[in-house]
Amino acid sequence: MTPTPQTLTAERILEATEEVLRRHGPAKATxxxxxxxxxxxxGSVYRHFSTKAALREAVTKRWLDRTSDSLSGIVAEDRDPEARLxxxxxxLFAAKRRKAGDDPELFATYxxxxxxxGGAVGEHLAELTGQLRRMVQAGVEAGTFSTDDPDATARALFHASRRFHDPRYAPEWEQPGTEAEFDAVVDLLLRGLKA
Structure with a gap:
């Protein structure tokens, strides 16, 4: 008896695409x-993703969503806003470092x-700043943080911490002293938010 083939799903295609990208790189993967x-x-792949660009966008979104999904649990917690932030x-810093360090070839591909x-990246950045906004707003409501504009504050926090999550800075993330610099930046940001 022959085994029943697995149903072709978008998720299976994305998993296979990630593996193909790992093996061949973005320039040669088809x-x-x-x-x-x-x-x-x-043709079966094209029934799920109409173009190569759509497939690449979807696999990028999937990769980025892993980070934002892992952070959403912290956002949802009901505890001290400063500790949560x-x-x-x-x-976020740990997730980005893991991606860069655990699989450098795939990281370079991504x-x-x-x-x-641009669409997937824009959505990812909007999700992350939205998470920050929700935590800032919770801190304002708890009397821990002071700001008149949680949206602008969230964007400022995100940009001020960019060195520790923007992939362009990945070569610096394992340098000596980076942890201390990260702690100093986060301490400064949190002090600036206090009511």
Whole structure:
């Protein structure tokens, strides 16, 4: 008896695309390579993703969503706003460092893809600043933080901490002293927010 083939889903295609990108890099990876890895025709892949660009955008979004999804639990917690904000920055920095350090080839691939995928990157940045805004607002409501404009404050916090989450700074993340510099920046940001 022959095994029943797995149903082709968008998720399976994205998993295979990630593996193909890891093996071939963004310049050489094709939809045909993805289809071959799945044992299907490239037309089957195109039924889920109408273009190669749409597939690359979706795999980039999936990669970025892993970070924002992991941070959303911290945002939802009901505890001290200052500790929650510190934990969020720490988790964001750790997630970005892990991505850069654990699989440097795939990280380099995603650096290329994020340059192509303005929509996915824009959504990711909006999600992260939205998470910050929610925590700042919670801190204002608790009397811990002081700001008249949580949206502007969230954007300022995000930009002020950029060195510790923007992938362009990845080469600096493992240098000696980076942890102390990160702590100093977060301490400064939190002191500036206090009511």
């Amino acid at each position: 939809v045909v390579d993805v289809a071959r890895a799945l044992g299907v025709s490239h 510190r934990d969020w920055f720490t988790a 650096m290329v893809l994020t340059e192509e995928s």
